[in-house]
Amino acid sequence: MNPIISILLILFAGSVLAFGIDSINRKWTGWIAFISMLLAALNLFYLAQTSDLVFSLGGVSLKWGFSSLRLYFVYIILILSLLSFLYSIDYMKGKARLGYFYGAFLLTVLGMFGVVISKDFVSFFIFWEIMTWSSFLLIIYNAYYKVKTQGLKYMIFSAIGAYAMLTAIVFIYHYYGTFDIAVAIKGGVFSFENHIFIPLFFALGFAIKAAIMPFHIWAPSAYADSPMSFTAVFSGAMSKMGVFGLLLVLATYYALHNPDAYVFSQILAWLGGITAAMATIYALIQTDAKRLLAYSSISQLGYIVVALSTGTKLGVMAALYLAVLHAVFKGALFMVAGAVEKQAGTTDMTKISGLIRKMPWTFFVALVSVIALTGIPPVGGFVGKWLLYEALITESNNYFLVIVIFFSSTAAFLYAYRFLFGLFLGQEEKETENVKEAPIKMLIPMLILAIVAIVTGIMPGLIFKPAAVAMQEIGFENVNWQMTALSNVWGNQTDLSIIGMFIAAVFVLIFIFLTFKGKKNTRFVGTKDISSSGELWQEGENWTFQQDFYKPFERAAAPLYKYKMNKIWEDLGNALEAFFNFFRRIYTGNGQTYALYVIGFLALLLLFKDYIFK
Numbered sequence: 001m002n003p004i005i006s007i008l009l010i011l012f013a014g015s016v017l018a019f020g021i022d023s024i025n026r027k028w029t030g031w032i033a034f035i036s037m038l039l040a041a042l043n044l045f046y047l048a049q050t051s052d053l054v055f056s057l058g059g060v061s062l063k064w065g066f067s068s069l070r071l072y073f074v075y076i077i078l079i080l081s082l083l084s085f086l087y088s089i090d091y092m093k094g095k096a097r098l099g100y101f102y103g104a105f106l107l108t109v110l111g112m113f114g115v116v117i118s119k120d121f122v123s124f125f126i127f128w129e130i131m132t133w134s135s136f137l138l139i140i141y142n143a144y145y146k147v148k149t150q151g152l153k154y155m156i157f158s159a160i161g162a163y164a165m166l167t168a169i170v171f172i173y174h175y176y177g178t179f180d181i182a183v184a185i186k187g188g189v190f191s192f193e194n195h196i197f198i199p200l201f202f203a204l205g206f207a208i209k210a211a212i213m214p215f216h217i218w219a220p221s222a223y224a225d226s227p228m229s230f231t232a233v234f235s236g237a238m239s240k241m242g243v244f245g246l247l248l249v250l251a252t253y254y255a256l257h258n259p260d261a262y263v264f265s266q267i268l269a270w271l272g273g274i275t276a277a278m279a280t281i282y283a284l285i286q287t288d289a290k291r292l293l294a295y296s297s298i299s300q301l302g303y304i305v306v307a308l309s310t311g312t313k314l315g316v317m318a319a320l321y322l323a324v325l326h327a328v329f330k331g332a333l334f335m336v337a338g339a340v341e342k343q344a345g346t347t348d349m350t351k352i353s354g355l356i357r358k359m360p361w362t363f364f365v366a367l368v369s370v371i372a373l374t375g376i377p378p379v380g381g382f383v384g385k386w387l388l389y390e391a392l393i394t395e396s397n398n399y400f401l402v403i404v405i406f407f408s409s410t411a412a413f414l415y416a417y418r419f420l421f422g423l424f425l426g427q428e429e430k431e432t433e434n435v436k437e438a439p440i441k442m443l444i445p446m447l448i449l450a451i452v453a454i455v456t457g458i459m460p461g462l463i464f465k466p467a468a469v470a471m472q473e474i475g476f477e478n479v480n481w482q483m484t485a486l487s488n489v490w491g492n493q494t495d496l497s498i499i500g501m502f503i504a505a506v507f508v509l510i511f512i513f514l515t516f517k518g519k520k521n522t523r524f525v526g527t528k529d530i531s532s533s534g535e536l537w538q539e540g541e542n543w544t545f546q547q548d549f550y551k552p553f554e555r556a557a558a559p560l561y562k563y564k565m566n567k568i569w570e571d572l573g574n575a576l577e578a579f580f581n582f583f584r585r586i587y588t589g590n591g592q593t594y595a596l597y598v599i600g601f602l603a604l605l606l607l608f609k610d611y612i613f614k
């Protein structure tokens with residue numbers, strides 16, 4: 001059987017089976033879903049040799065298949081999803097409606113997979129809607145019979161993006177006479193020279209899915225309030241569907257460097273830069289770890305969009321590299337937040353802290369992931385940031401955007417430290433004295449992602465190689481890379497293996513020093529055994545600086561916090577509602593009133609007949 005059909009059937013059958021078996025034996029629901037995901041992932045070994053699948057449905061030719069670029073995103077989707085399903089088995093234990101959760105989760109993965117393999121616009125749109133609706137069910141999972149605000153926001157913005165893409169698809173068939181994506185791209189559908197609204201409509205749908213400002217307001221609550229095992233995929237993989245789409249829209253620009261597309265790419269680059277900076281600023285003031293990570297995820301996606309918009313080899317390589325690394329470290333961080341929530345009952349950093357001794361392995365994953373997020377060598381995030389800065393400085397010469405990205409990247413240290421300190425390094429609280437380490441099935445996926453973050457930093461060629469092949473599909477040729485070295489236009493090289501060994505040696509020496517220095521005279525103390533400067537400590541009083549340490553930054557950025565995009569969208573919605581309510585008054589239900597409407601319309605036709613009927 002064709003592996004494409006196998007994966008789709010396995011995911012669909014797994015969804016139905018997981019939903020049905022939940023009412024019979026709830027213990028098997030998670031395992032059925034995981035086994036289904038494992039079987040689907042095993043088919044990855046057969047994908048490279050798979051030929052395209054072409055068939056007709058209702059007179060429309062549908063085409064599914066793989067290419068180097070599509071396989072690149074397929075691996076992100078299926079591998080991260082597989083780890084998340086293993087994590088879910090213990091994370092979701094004891095929760096209600098497991099069949100509902102796993103059934104919708106598998107359908108979401110099916111939708112993402114279908115989006116990537118679709119080589120025609122009709123299939124692309126169908127799978128896009130499957131992905132959107134099934135993910136909506138997971139966003140409102142914790143609300144169930146009550147659709148919360150975040151679910152409505154997500155569906156409203158998703159509907160706007162979907163209708164924009166559907167309109168563009170209709171016009172593509174009208175003007176170009178094809179639904180085939182490759183044929184349409186070769187015909188200039190995304191050239192920005194003719195019918196400019198077509199690429200703009202597609203870009204709108206993809207920008208919404210990637211949570212690019214000002215279309216991001218659905219994302220913070222959707223990411224934070226969904227089950228964390230799903231959010232790891234939601235943020236790590238589903239957001240990449242927007243990145244994948246933008247790559248298709250920009251493919252013609254990459255190949256031809258059309259001046260008309262250049263203007264669009266610069267606008268997109270600045271939207272990405274503003275997204276990176278503003279989401280970072282909002283992440284700084286969050287006291288809940290899940291919402292902090294939600295804004296952080298939006299910010300990191302801003303980096304990827306900036307990299308895509310450069311149109312250069314280094315920039316697009318940075319985007320593809322960061323797409324993988326974002327899936328790795330953000331997936332791991334949301335799993336960390338889920339582990340803390342599962343074991344401690346909350347992720348509110350004003351209520352819990354000092355979990356490093358209670359959850360040391362979870363802390364290790366958090367530490368590695370934070371290092372990757374902030375771009376510190378030798379972890380993989382450093383490589384992506386290096387490529388992005390080099391692309392902006394040496395190839396695009398967009399120095400103002402470099403300043404914006406550098407500010408965002410630097411400020412990311414602050415919220416990353418807040419996350420790490422707030423949950424793990426603060427004073428131990430009485431409420432968490434019985435907290436234990438996360439279960440093994442939750443730890444294994446987190447540790448795998450942490451190891452991947454380390455390995456890809458030391459040997460970035462593991463990602464460079466498939467990324468370079470994928471870039472050839474979208475207009476780039478002769479993309480050079482090396483396994484452990486980054487080269488630049490000045491002819492210099494930075495050998496990452498040397499950097500990695502040096503930093504590893506530093507950590508080992510520090511560990512030895514702290515372990516053996518004064519070992520006999522060392523006394524074990526709790527985190528509350530600190531100097532009080534003569535003040536008497538009261539029980540329940542927070543003695544760490546986590547609480548108000550960020551107040552100066554909040555005061556400095558206060559003008560930016562006054563104007564919230566959410567308020568602007570709400571005002572726009574209220575204005576539209578008032579506008580439509582006004583026009584509803586013409587539907588009186590009175591026959592005489594409708595007769596007057598007809599007479600008035602005929603009178604207008606008579607008055608302006610010379611202009612209308614030429």
